[in-house]
Amino acid sequence: MKHVAFVFPGQGSQEVGMGKAMYDAYPSVKKLFDEADEALGFSLTKLMFEGPSEELTKTENAQPALLLNSVAINQVLQEHGVKPVVTAGHSLGEYSALVASGALEPIEAVKLVNLRGKLMEEAYPTGKGTMAAVLGLSQEEIERTISEFDGEETVDLANINCPGQIVISGTKEGVEKVSEKLSEAGAKRVLPLNVSGPFHSRLMKPASDDFAKHLSETDVRDADIPVYANVTADEVTDAATIEKLLVEQLYSPVRFQEILEAFVEKDVDAIVEVGHGKVLSGLVRKVKRRMKTFNVQDPASVEPLLEWYKEES
Structure with a gap:
């Protein structure tokens, strides 16, 4: 059995039209998008597919959009039997990793990061x-x-x-x-x-205090698959520790290089970027040039991963 790590992109990877091909190709993706729209009280799906770009780029919209897209792709991969042995995400992407690892329910996570985005926007004056x-x-x-x-x-x-x-x-x-x-x-x-703001700096501390209150009301469970936390670059599965680190993540540096180095040390066969864009795949190659990588963001990119994953080792 192949050992793969899933990594999930963060804010900045959003683009109008992302997720549309997966939505059209997989009924389970359409169902998840429809459930997210209902939970949020507005059509995030329409915003993702049609824009405008200025609205999609707003932190409170970009964050749930990127998460929804990533967790939908993760759902398709796991339906095809591709399961990671470890996960991680870049900043916002850590929430997608937690969904993939079983610590958060997808719709709970969508609502949570929508709120996270609003709090981050409000934490420090725009433009300052x-x-x-x-x-x-x-x-x-x-x-x-x-x-x-x-x-x-x-x-x-x-x-x-x-x-x-x-x-x-x-x-x-x-x-x-x-x-x-x-x-x-x-x-x-x-x-x-x-x-739009000084993210992952001490200036986000006010947002973290408010966020902690809301996070405590969210059902965070122990992870079934280890998640590498941005704050520590160590694997975590315990629910209480996950909550603590998600709060700290808002004002702490993202230690993504160390996370990738840890994946290399674990001797995974490939690192799969699950979500829109190829930013993280590029970072992987800077850390370990010969590491096998896949980026899965549409039906066409699902197939090469499935073919490789099912080959005899």
Whole structure:
């Protein structure tokens, strides 16, 4: 039996039209989308399929849309007998991983991340916080530059994605000033990200306090399959620990590079990106160039995975 890890994309991977081909091809996907629309009280499906893009990109819409798309694809793969031995997700994607691992019910998760998105939007004034991707510097060099920054602005590490790709987050002025210093320190590029807030920084703490109250009312169960948590880069199955780490995740860095390194150490046969886009597959190759990867986002991309999975090892 092949051993595969499922990884699930986070915010930024959304695109108008995503999920449509799966919706048309699989009755179980249509049923899940219809149930999500009913639970949310508006047609997330219509927004995903028709846009407008500006509405879909809003955090409170992008998050449930990406999760719904990913968990629907996961459902199709598991119906075909493809089951992961471990899961993980990038930021928002961790919720999809928890659904795939049995810790969250799909519709509960859709409602939860819709709320999460609203709280994240409200946590810090729009336009006052931002994020930037730093290319070509080590984590140590970036941390040193941030620590030497003597301004009153907040800047934190947000995403440790892969060697040479780290995202910083904080106040707009702070990120801009630190970005200049990082360029002077030898960064190949520092790219401002098109986001609405300073996610995964200390500035999200107010959102985490509110989110914790709502999360405590959600049915979070022990995971059947280990999930690698963003906050610790360690596997977790215990429900109480999952809840605690989901709260901390809002204001803590995503340690995705360490998670991928752990998957490599577990000697999985392939890492499958379940959801729209190929961002995570690219990160996998930066961590382990020869690792076999699949991206599954439509019926056409289901088939190659099924063929390989059912081959004799």
